[in-house]
Every structure is written in C-alpha cells, then in structure tokens.
Amino acid sequence: MEDLSFVPNLPSGPLDVYRNSASFDWKRLKLALEGDIDLLKLKYKIWRTLEKDPLFAHNTVTPSVEEQKRITQLQLKRINEYKFLTDDMFKAGYSKRTRALMTINEAVQSLNPSVSVKMAIGIYLFSNALLSLGTERHRKFYEATISKREILASFALTEIAHGSDARLMRTTATYDPTHRQFVIHTPDFEAAKCWVGNLGRTCTHSLVFAQLITPDGTNHGLHGFVVPIRDPDTLETYPGLIVGDMGEKIGVGGIDNGFIMFNQYRIPRENLLNRTADVTEEGVYESSFSEPGRILGAALENLSAGRIGIMQESCHSIASVVAIAIRYSATRKQFGNRNDEIPLLEYPLHQWRLFGHVAAAVVFRIYIESFTRVYLNIIEKSNAGMKVDNLSAAVSEIHAMVSCSKPTITWETLHAAQECRECCGGHGYLKCANLGEIRNNHEPTVTYEGDNNVLQQQAGNWLLRQWELALNGNPVDSPLGTVEFLNDYSKILATKFHCTETSQLTPEFITATYKWLICWLLRHTHETYETELNRGLSKFQAKTKCQVYRSRTLTRAYAEYLALIFSLKSIEKKEKSLQPVLYKMFALFGLWSLDKHLVELYQGGYCGGEACARLVREGVLELCGQLRGEVVSVVDALAPTDFVLNSVLGKSDGKLYQNIQKAFFSQPGVFERAAWWRDVVPASKL
Structure with missing residues (x-):
C-alpha cells in the first residue's frame, strides 16, 4: 500500500457524522481517481507552494480587468520560476512529460483558471503543435517555450x-x-x-x-x-x-x-x-498529401490535445462544485423540530438533484485519466516514428471520441455548476461561495477549441461512416474497439428490455442498453439522411436535416457510452475496498444518463409498458439512498485543498456558519458608512 501521508488529513468537525459512515478510505479513493501517486504528489506540492506565496492570495473584492491580467501574467511568471517540471520529468519521454505538464495545469486551474488557460495555450498547445506539425528546424522554438520559458x-x-x-x-x-x-x-x-x-x-x-x-x-x-x-x-x-x-x-x-x-x-x-x-x-510546393x-x-488534429486538456480541467471544475454543494448540504439543516433539524443531504429530492453530478464527476475523472494514457501512448509512438497499427484509423477514432466527449463533459460541468449553485440557495450566490466564479470561468469551454455543436457533427459523421460499413457487411474501422459492437447490430437491435426488478440493472445491462441505443440512433439518423437525399437534397442539406433529435442525441449517447466502458474497465482493476462505492457511482451515472434517453428507448421499441421507466428511476433513487453515507467522503476524494477550493460553503471543517460569519466580517468596509452617503442624503439634511 502506498504511503499517502503527504495528503493532509481533514479536520474533525460536523462532517464527521457522514465521514464516519463511509465504507472506504477517502485518500485511497483520491489516489484511485488520480491514477498515479507521483502525479498526486506533484499536485499537492504545487498547492502547498502556491498557498505560501502572497502573490496567489485570494482577493476579497474582484480586481479590475487590467489588474486581473497583470496578476495572471505575474502568477504565470512565478510558476515558471518554481520549475515544477523538473529536468527528470522533462527527460522522461513524451507521455510522462505530457502527463506531468497536464497535472501542473490541472493543479493551477483549480486555483486560477486564467493562469491555466494562459499556460495551456501559450506553452503546452504551442509546443505540442511544434512537435506534431513541425520538424527539427523548429526545435529552437520548442526549447525556448518548454525548457527556457522565453x-x-x-x-x-x-x-x-x-x-x-x-x-x-x-x-x-x-x-x-x-x-x-x-x-x-x-x-x-x-x-x-x-x-x-x-x-x-x-x-x-x-x-x-x-x-x-x-x-x-x-x-x-x-x-x-x-x-x-x-x-x-x-x-x-x-x-x-x-x-x-x-x-x-x-x-x-x-x-x-x-x-x-x-x-x-x-x-x-x-x-x-x-x-x-x-x-x-x-x-x-511539396506535400505528402495530395488533398x-x-x-x-x-x-x-493537434487540437485534440487541447480538447483533452479542457476535459481534464472540466473534471476539476465539476469536482469542485459538487464538493461545495455536498459539504454544504451535509451541514445546512432545514425543517423539522428546533432541536432536531434535518440536513439537506437527507432529503431524497436533494440527493436526486446532486448525486448524479457527483457520479458524473467520478466517472468522467476515471474515463479521462484512462483515455489520456491511451491517447498519449499512440502520439508518443507516432512522433518517435514507431509503427502504430491502423494509425490513420486510430487518429480518426480518437478525433470522434474527443469531438463528442468534450461537448458532453463541458456541458455537464456547466449544468452541474448551476444546479450546485441553486442547491446552496441564496448563500450559493455569494462570491465567496466560489460557485459563480467556477461557473463563469468554465462557460467559455463550450465554445473555444471547437464549438460543442460543431464538434458533435464531426463525431456524428465518423459514427455514420462506421454504420455504413456495418450495413454493407464490412468490419467497422475501430482500432480502439469503441464501436466494434456495430458488427452485431442486427442481434443488438433485436433485444428488448426484460428486467423485472432494480437488482437486474447491472453494469452489463447498462452497457448493453447503450449499445442498443447507439445502434438505433444510427439507423434512425442514417434512414433520415437517405430519405432527404432521395427527396433531392444535397448531402450538406440532408445532413442538416439529421442533426436535431438524431445526430446530436447520438453523439451524446456515444460519449456517455465511452465514459462508461472506459471507467468500468478501470474500476475492475482498482483496489477491492474501493470497488463497491465505485460500482455504485458507475451504476448511478449510467441509470441517471439513461433516464434522459427514455424517449428514444420507447420510440425505438426497446421498451414497452411502464416497467422500463419505473425501474430505471427507482434504481436511481435507490442508489442515491445507498450513497447517502458515502457521498461526503467521495467528494473529499474529488476536492482540492481548502485554499484551492476557496469556498466559504465548502470548507472541509464543516463549520458552515462560523465560516460565513468570518467571511462577512472580513469584507472591506463591512461596518462602515458608505463613502458616498452625502450624494444620496437630501441637501437640506446636510
């Protein structure tokens, strides 16, 4: 067992009621979600270092825009001076070096998203482009960017x-x-x-x-x-x-x-x-391509690296907002008797509103950690001139995976941030709650590095090409195996919902249902496209007719399926003590997501009668109830340190009202008469 003493212990307090009921060690879960102890150590090293540096102290009042830009540039300069990327990391090879760079960016993003964006664009995306698009003559630019930071x-x-x-x-x-x-x-x-x-x-x-x-x-x-x-x-x-x-x-x-x-x-x-x-x-002009x-x-294609970075940062953002909302709901009591008020966390409605987002945070984190390893391994081999089987097809599949996953993860994070803000009531609207800042800083991710709706269309085009191969009796072009099941589409589409109780809603049921859903959506989208072509529309016009309720839904289902299959494979390799809670998180995310596709499941004939909708929704509520005693420790594993989280509502000590009072009393001029009082008092009273 790895030594996790470098992860600070959490303070004892009101949250102990829930923490003591957890069936697992939250530090072990944090390591499992991170995937690499050296990277977890690096993250904590960065957080400890920056917490001690006055330049990274939090501002009580929002600085002017120009001051924000100045501070951001100074913080980037200071981070470069700390040299968190050591010489050993730099020499460790492309994959390890890139994962270390991504970890540094993630750690900084949790603290100041502007700095992480500046780093991601100005250092990592640029240097990656030099490696993937440039040649030896551009090495001087690469070294000046990565190692010298000039x-x-x-x-x-x-x-x-x-x-x-x-x-x-x-x-x-x-x-x-x-x-x-x-x-x-x-x-x-x-x-x-x-x-x-x-x-x-x-x-x-x-x-x-x-x-x-x-x-x-x-x-x-x-x-x-x-x-x-x-x-x-x-x-x-x-x-x-x-x-x-x-x-x-x-x-x-x-x-x-x-x-x-x-x-x-x-x-x-x-x-x-x-x-x-x-x-x-x-x-x-000379080119290795004819077109x-x-x-x-x-x-x-170089943008795939940037989009993966956005997904990783989104995982940190959703982890932060659910940590704030869950800790708040565990300590905020409402209704009941004066001496026996009930924490919000105990209410099924509150669980239903929040726990699905917690499950998404866990599943997405495991998925992206696993997928990043696969992606970097392929890129490293390609850049080194090593043979990669079906490289062109693998690149196309990765592009499709990224082009549907980036929209799904960024949209879900945005939705989670808003729901978490609302679940914290009026207090969630405080700047010092940090929910609004996280949401506003996250929002541009749905547009930059590829507008989400446009990216989905690119993923949809690849999926339709695979469907056409399967229809014509040819093997699908899927080196990573994400749509190999399309080779058996006839058998899959013949299956029906057959469960009679929630215990049958297993991981196998969830993944099998997604396979049916993707097959049906592909057939439905393809048939619509062919119908429009037969009506005389151009290919471009026909595609536009297939986007709403078809291709858009298809690519979201594919992204959710990817998150499920990658995370399930990873969970199977995790510590035995962590598997029960991880399987519950997996099942909750799967059923919670399928609940949003019930229309398609009924429309396509997979479901008949009321059993499917009833059991899926009962399964969601049952899992919420089972996770009530686990969820605080789950968000402890997801959350960064209190300094990084920077939320008066989400501190790990659980002392909600003492922390709110301190925040109120610490505001500049909180007890002073307004400096502009003379401007509003009638002149006759002066």
Whole structure:
C-alpha cells in the first residue's frame, strides 16, 4: 500500500457524522481517481507552494480587468520560476512529460483558471503543435517555450467572420522567393484573427493559420506558421502588425484575448510548420498529401490535445462544485423540530438533484485519466516514428471520441455548476461561495477549441461512416474497439428490455442498453439522411436535416457510452475496498444518463409498458439512498485543498456558519458608512 501521508488529513468537525459512515478510505479513493501517486504528489506540492506565496492570495473584492491580467501574467511568471517540471520529468519521454505538464495545469486551474488557460495555450498547445506539425528546424522554438520559458505563444485560427468553418479563413501567407520569406496579410477587418488568448497584451509569438499561396498564385489551403509578435525584452509589437485587446469578457478575466491584422508582414520561410507540407527556396510546393483538406485535417488534429486538456480541467471544475454543494448540504439543516433539524443531504429530492453530478464527476475523472494514457501512448509512438497499427484509423477514432466527449463533459460541468449553485440557495450566490466564479470561468469551454455543436457533427459523421460499413457487411474501422459492437447490430437491435426488478440493472445491462441505443440512433439518423437525399437534397442539406433529435442525441449517447466502458474497465482493476462505492457511482451515472434517453428507448421499441421507466428511476433513487453515507467522503476524494477550493460553503471543517460569519466580517468596509452617503442624503439634511 502506498504511503499517502503527504495528503493532509481533514479536520474533525460536523462532517464527521457522514465521514464516519463511509465504507472506504477517502485518500485511497483520491489516489484511485488520480491514477498515479507521483502525479498526486506533484499536485499537492504545487498547492502547498502556491498557498505560501502572497502573490496567489485570494482577493476579497474582484480586481479590475487590467489588474486581473497583470496578476495572471505575474502568477504565470512565478510558476515558471518554481520549475515544477523538473529536468527528470522533462527527460522522461513524451507521455510522462505530457502527463506531468497536464497535472501542473490541472493543479493551477483549480486555483486560477486564467493562469491555466494562459499556460495551456501559450506553452503546452504551442509546443505540442511544434512537435506534431513541425520538424527539427523548429526545435529552437520548442526549447525556448518548454525548457527556457522565453516564449509565451498564442494560437491564431479564428477570424472575425469565420470560426468553425476553418477552410474559409482569409488571412494569406504568400511566398516571396526573392527574399525567401512568407508575407502574411489581412485583406480586411473581417479577416482579422480574433479571440486569440495571450495575444492582447503578452504573447511573444503566435501559431497563425493562413492560406498558403505560392508564387504561381496557387492557394494550397490553411497551413500553420510561427509568427513573432512582440519583442520579448520590451513586449513592444513589431512593425507591420495591428494588435489589440478585445476587452472585458464574462469570465476568465485574466486572459488577454486579442485581435490582430497583418500588413504585408514578413517571416522567414523556415517558420512554416512543414511536417505535412513544405515550400522550397524557389517556391515549389511539396506535400505528402495530395488533398489540401487532408493537410488541414492533420494540422487541426493537434487540437485534440487541447480538447483533452479542457476535459481534464472540466473534471476539476465539476469536482469542485459538487464538493461545495455536498459539504454544504451535509451541514445546512432545514425543517423539522428546533432541536432536531434535518440536513439537506437527507432529503431524497436533494440527493436526486446532486448525486448524479457527483457520479458524473467520478466517472468522467476515471474515463479521462484512462483515455489520456491511451491517447498519449499512440502520439508518443507516432512522433518517435514507431509503427502504430491502423494509425490513420486510430487518429480518426480518437478525433470522434474527443469531438463528442468534450461537448458532453463541458456541458455537464456547466449544468452541474448551476444546479450546485441553486442547491446552496441564496448563500450559493455569494462570491465567496466560489460557485459563480467556477461557473463563469468554465462557460467559455463550450465554445473555444471547437464549438460543442460543431464538434458533435464531426463525431456524428465518423459514427455514420462506421454504420455504413456495418450495413454493407464490412468490419467497422475501430482500432480502439469503441464501436466494434456495430458488427452485431442486427442481434443488438433485436433485444428488448426484460428486467423485472432494480437488482437486474447491472453494469452489463447498462452497457448493453447503450449499445442498443447507439445502434438505433444510427439507423434512425442514417434512414433520415437517405430519405432527404432521395427527396433531392444535397448531402450538406440532408445532413442538416439529421442533426436535431438524431445526430446530436447520438453523439451524446456515444460519449456517455465511452465514459462508461472506459471507467468500468478501470474500476475492475482498482483496489477491492474501493470497488463497491465505485460500482455504485458507475451504476448511478449510467441509470441517471439513461433516464434522459427514455424517449428514444420507447420510440425505438426497446421498451414497452411502464416497467422500463419505473425501474430505471427507482434504481436511481435507490442508489442515491445507498450513497447517502458515502457521498461526503467521495467528494473529499474529488476536492482540492481548502485554499484551492476557496469556498466559504465548502470548507472541509464543516463549520458552515462560523465560516460565513468570518467571511462577512472580513469584507472591506463591512461596518462602515458608505463613502458616498452625502450624494444620496437630501441637501437640506446636510
């Protein structure tokens, strides 16, 4: 058994009533959710270090937007100085190094999301792009970013008039063979790059995607270029650039999102990221791909790493909000006799409102930890030139998995944050509860790094291609095995709901029901698509007719299925003492999610009569009741330290009202007369 003494013990207090009833050791569960003791140690090291640093002290009053940006940049600078990524970690290989970098980002995200976004974009996403899209000639940029921290980068893809449809971006990069340079140009304001994190005030370089045009006038499509933006010694913008800050947003105020216009701005030929295509000194275009669309796909595939990072950060956000709401509900008592009031946690309605989100936090955490290992292993082998069986198909499958999981996890986290806020009543609306801050800082994740609805369509297209293979009697193209079951779609669709009691709602039942649901939704979506084509619609028009109630529901079901099968396989390998509570969390998430698909289960004929809906919902309520005595210790395992959680309602000591009083009394000027009292009192009274 690993030594977990580095994880601080929780203070004794009112929450002991529930903690003492738990059937497991919460520290062991925390390790099981983290998946790696060295990474868990790293996380606590970061939290302990930053808690002692005055620069990371929490502000009682929200600073101005410009001050938030200043503090965020200073905090990033300080984190770089601490060198949490040691030389040993850096030399450990791509997979271990990347997981350490992700852990550092996760630890910081729980404390200040603006800093983690700045790190993710400016260091990790940029360096990953250099590895996956660049070649040896770009190593100087990589080392300056990762090891020396001399470069803070940005990622410039979106333009004012085009975001999701990257093919129609209008920024150009025209090659000049005389000077062996690319000339970057913005034709008009609609083509200005925008929403570029770090660009507004701080970045030194940007990864800019522009239409590559060779001297013969041929447009070869979007390619990535490393573009210097500012002098790193002065942060002065270089001539030929119009760079500005986009102003105040509704969250993540420490990020300086910017816009940029290029005026015949020149960069060296070598700054083209050339793993997929290059331009010779004479101006001849050379590519390993024959289609520009495939080059764009290879370039944008780099975003999968960023989207996985978003999912990991979402897991921390949902863990924090459920920890706050559960601890609050265990100590907040309402109704009953004066001397025998009832904690909110005891009410079935409150359990139903919260416990599904707790289960989602657990299942998503296990899923993403497991999936990240698989993803990084494939990328590491590919980058090292090692043979990966069916690499192209594996990349397509991973893209589909990410493109449905990122929307599902970010939307669920947003929903959980709102429900947790409401479950904490009026007190949840306090800034010092931290629920509003977490929600507002999380909200942009449903849009950036790929709008959720657009990403779902990409996943849906891949799923439909697999369905068509199965329909034609061909094996599906699924190296990771996530849709291998489609090969047996006829047998699966012939099954019916047959349970007569909740004890039959096993993990096997849940996964089998999801297989049926995905098969039926695929058949339903495919038939609708074919019908629209037969009516004379174009492929594009037919696809748009299949999105609502079909493809959108399909991709959410697929994402939930992925979370279930990955987490189930992982739970089977966890410590025996943890398996009972983890299986209950798995079952609750599965049934809670299936409850949202009852319409499709009945519409497709899987269910008949009232038994299916009744048993699924009874199963949810039974599991909530069984988890009542476990859930406080579950969120203890999910939650960061009190300093990081930063919630007056969610402190681990459970001293709810003492903590609220301290927060009230500590507000600046709390007992003072308003400084502007003379402005509102009638002049005759002065």
